[in-house]
Structures are given as C-alpha cells and as structure tokens.
Amino acid sequence: MAQTESTVHVRPYNPDMDYDVVVRVFRETIGDNLHFEPAHTLSTYAWCRPYLLLSPSTCFVLSSSSSDGTSCSPGEPVGFILGTPSTMTFAQRWRISFLASVDRMVCPEPAIPDGDERGWDLNWDDDPVGTLQRVIWGPERYPAHLHIDILPAYQRKGCGGQLMTVFLQKVKEEGASGCHIIMPASNIDARRFYGRHGFRMYEKSMNDGGSGEPGILKDGSVCLVREL
C-alpha cells in the first residue's frame, strides 16, 4: 500500500476492526450543516455505512502511526475513501440487503409522489432530514462512486491524493470504466482537489436532476466525472 513520507499510510478497510471508527470519522468530517439529529445519523446511512457493508473491498482507510502526536491510537483510521465499482449494482444490493438494517424510527419510508420516486425533491436548505430520508430510500438516484473524508489534522498533506490513487486503481481492476461524484457545489476546496485528480464537470444535463443545466442537479449539487 502507498506510504506517506510522514505518519500515515493507506491500507484496505478491515471490517472486523474499522467499522465504528470510520463511522466516527465520517460524523466528524460531514458538513457542519448536518451536525444535528437525526440528520447526523441519517447521513451515515446515506453516505457511509452502505459502502462499508456492501462493498468493503473498494473501501480504504488512512491509518495513523504511533508517533504522529495526535490522540489517535496506532493503526486507527483517520480518513477514508469509500466507493463502489458499479453504482447500479450497488443500488440494487442497497435495496435488497441494506434497507432492512435501517432504523425505521430514524428513517421512515417516505411516501412516493404519484407512485414515481423521481418526483422526490432533494432540498438540502429547507428540508435536510426529509432529503436524507429520500436519498436513503431512493438509492438509484444518488449514490456516488466514492466518498472521501480526512480528519482536519491530516488534511493538506497529500493524503487525499494517495487514497484517491489506490481507490481508482482498485475500481478499475474491478471493471469500472469511469467514476462519478455528486457533491455540494459550495465545497470549493474539495472541487479543486477533485480537479487536480482528473475530475471534470459532467457535460450533459441530467433530466432526473431537474436543473436543466449540464452537470448540475436541482438541489444545487454538482456531478463530476472521470474516465478510468
């Protein structure tokens, strides 16, 4: 696995050891706008737990060493990249086996407007909780190929690039011909990061996304793509 010159290295996710810590790192690094309940817990069901449970072989962690001067235990994940080589296959598995594990008290199944869930609105500003519930119950609409998050103490050291390189190589080996990310347009630093790693705005207008503008969804998210 890739080594950084300093105190961390990239290694495969280990389901027996890493699950709880990765969920904790996810909760710490998810955008501040979702740091309230039940949105905080729902976000782990939307963007973290399904990848760990359904596609562990394409999840990698940034592992701390014993001498990095932080409070993390040696070997503990301080960042991650989670993803899948096939979004549609992943979404099917999400429906078949992941939804059964979702706590219905926190995430009741939303009513489907006119029997067609493409009518579900994603509205992060006014209804973040309802939007997360709709994302969780409509996995075909939203899952990205990847999610990447690193604890602040380990950001801006080149670690994200190492996670990205290992992940892209793995999903390519598993048959992916490209990779996409759906992310908030407002996360300028992350967009620059993805740009440096070969991602560009999707050129087509996504009708189901509803904005009518290339690469932009109705909820203001942007879709970035990269060939492999």
Ligand SMILES: CC(C)(COP(=O)(O)OP(=O)(O)OC[C@H]1O[C@@H](n2cnc3c(N)ncnc32)[C@H](O)[C@@H]1OP(=O)(O)O)[C@@H](O)C(=O)NCCC(=O)NCCS
């Ligand atoms: C986005 C993210 C994954 C990027 O990972 P990272 O390891 O911080 O990325 P890098 O270190 O490769 O690059 C970040 C910046 O650090 C700079 N950098 C890299 N190595 C450096 C070093 N040794 N010394 C100083 N700066 C360095 C890069 O040039 C880059 O600068 P820029 O943003 O001004 O262009 C990470 O910052 C993160 O987890 N952010 C919070 C969660 C998030 O936004 N996730 C994405 C959701 S869509």
